[in-house]
Amino acid sequence: xxxxxxxxxIGPEMMRHVKTIFKxxxxxxxxxxxxxxxxxxxxxxxxxAITSIKRNGIALKGNIETREHSKYFKSRNVELxxxxxxxxxxxxxxxxxxxxxxxxxxxxxxIRQNTEGEYSSIEHETVPGVVECLKVxxxxxxxxxxxYAFNFAIQNNRKKISCVHKANIMKVSDGLFxxxxxxxxxxxxEIEFEDIIIDNCSxxxxxxxxxxxxxxxxxxxxxxxxNIACGLVGGPGLTSGVNFGDEYAVFETGxxxxxxxxxxxxxxxxxAVINASADLLQHLELDTxxxxxxxxxxxxxxxxxxxxxDIKGQYSTTDVVNFITDDIRRRSSLD
Numbered sequence: 420x421x422x423x424x425x426x427x428x429i430g431p432e433m434m435r436h437v438k439t440i441f442k443x444x445x446x447x448x449x450x451x452x453x454x455x456x457x458x459x460x461x462x463x464x465x466x467x468a469i470t471s472i473k474r475n476g477i478a479l480k481g482n483i484e485t486r487e488h489s490k491y492f493k494s495r496n497v498e499l500x501x502x503x504x505x506x507x508x509x510x511x512x513x514x515x516x517x518x519x520x521x522x523x524x525x526x527x528x529x530i531r532q533n534t535e536g537e538y539s540s541i542e543h544e545t546v547p548g549v550v551e552c553l554k555v556x557x558x559x560x561x562x563x564x565x566x567y568a569f570n571f572a573i574q575n576n577r578k579k580i581s582c583v584h585k586a587n588i589m590k591v592s593d594g595l596f597x598x599x600x601x602x603x604x605x606x607x608x609e610i611e612f613e614d615i616i617i618d619n620c621s622x623x624x625x626x627x628x629x630x631x632x633x634x635x636x637x638x639x640x641x642x643x644x645x646n647i648a649c650g651l652v653g654g655p656g657l658t659s660g661v662n663f664g665d666e667y668a669v670f671e672t673g674x675x676x677x678x679x680x681x682x683x684x685x686x687x688x689x690x691a692v693i694n695a696s697a698d699l700l701q702h703l704e705l706d707t708x709x710x711x712x713x714x715x716x717x718x719x720x721x722x723x724x725x726x727x728x729d730i731k732g733q734y735s736t737t738d739v740v741n742f743i744t745d746d747i748r749r750r751s752s753l754d
Contacts, residue, residue, distance in 0.1 A: 421699065422471040422478035423450040427457050428677030430481020433692040436740045437479070440693065443744045444751065446700065446708045451475060455495055457484040465495065469502055478669045479699055481692070482677045493540060499669065501534050505662035506560060507567050508533040508641060510673040512648045512658060517721030518730050522628055522651045529634045529648055530571060531641025532564040532596075533662055538638045556592040556637070561599035567663075568635045569607040579611040579632040580604070583620045583640050596637050617644075624648065642675075649674040653730045656688025657720075659695035661702075670699040685735045688727040690716060693743065715746040 425431040434452075441448055455468045472478045485494040499505070508531040514523055541553040568580055582600040586593040597614055604612035615623070617640045623630065624647055636644060649658045655674035662669040672691040681687040693716060700709035719725040725742045726732025 420449050420451055420475045422468070422475045423452040424455050424468060424478060424480035424483070425452065426455070426481025426677065427484040428482070428679035428682050429687040430483075430677065432682070432736070433481060433687070433689055434479070436689050436736070437692060437696045439740065440696070440712065440744055440747065444708055444711055444747045446705065448700075448703075448705075450479075455483060457495065465498060468499065472499075472503060472667055472669065476667055477699065477702065478667075479696060480669055480671045482671065482675045484677050484679065496675065497538050497540060500662055503667045503669070504534065504664040505667060505669055506532065506534045506563055507663045508645075508660060509571070509663065510645050510648065510658060510660040512652055512673075514652050515657065515720045517724050518653045518657070518726070520651065520653055525628055525652055527628065527631045527634065527648070528571070528575075528577065529636060529641060529645050530564065530568045531636045531645065532560060532638050533641075534638070535560055536592075536638030538642075554589075554592050556595050558595060558599055561596050562603060565600045565603040565635060566606075568633060569603060569610055572610050572633050573607065577610070577633050579613065580635050581620070581631055581633070582612070582614040582635045583617050583644065584614060584637065585617050585640075586614075587616060593637065600635060620644065621647065625651065646674050654688075655691060656727065656729045657690050657694070659691055659698050661695070661698055668699075668702055670695045670702070685737055686728055687736050688729050689736050689739055690720065693740075711747050711750060712743070714750065715743040718746055719743055 423434055425434045451471050453468045453471055455464050483495040510529045512525055512527050514525040535555045535557060537554050539553060539555040542550060544550050572580055582597055584593040584597045586597045624644060628651055649655055655676040658673035660671055660673035672695060678687050697709045697712040719739060719742045725734050725739050727734055727739060
């Protein structure tokens, strides 16, 4: 049993496609669907989603829009991450040989602290026209995400970690993040460690991304650089992401884009969500089913070039989904 949060924009239709693929592939998954979206400020839906994820331990979600015009509406995405202590967001950026971009042969991972920093959501207006926003950084959570990153590097044969910061200006908050990462790095001498200032890292990421292996990021910088990195390999329609805590895991698209303008037009790229569903299956050790889906994705993208308009193709969303389901069905009969 897996919690399903369709979200806003193209989310509901993308999740319907995932259900279709799972049905065709005979995937032994049942979904508990919770309609948590940006239009309903009722706290009961939020509690229902939290309870469901705690019960099932795992979720697949679409992005939920945060309405900036409602100052008292707390981001549902942030609330899920903080209340479930999903402290690590992992996005694997990998080039697809069949997708035409200027950046070929990329293979890097972004590991983002997911629950504090500027996303602590502690703001107040001191006097009219003067607003304070608190950036909360704790040694405990800096140590937690740094060790997660170094352990990830060892387990996945990664050689270097680059800690991204702005400690030259935010000497106390970013200074803590950097200093903790430096101390943790001493426990992992087999992994090369470097630090890089966020503005320089942004430039280096688009001019020479091949120099990076694993990026260790505070919350806000991670949000920005993850979107840049997704753009290097074809945009938000391709790359998946996952939020991990010690108890729960929530899978979603890497760029967290609702695709609101494309909803109902049958033009959105479903690959990012389908990749997220394959990640979920692999996490559940349903490797055979995950492999079938990944194999079909690879064939669609890199062999048959069944591409939607965002990656310079002419195919519709359903064309891509139908190709993937047909390949799974055909391969299953051969197996």
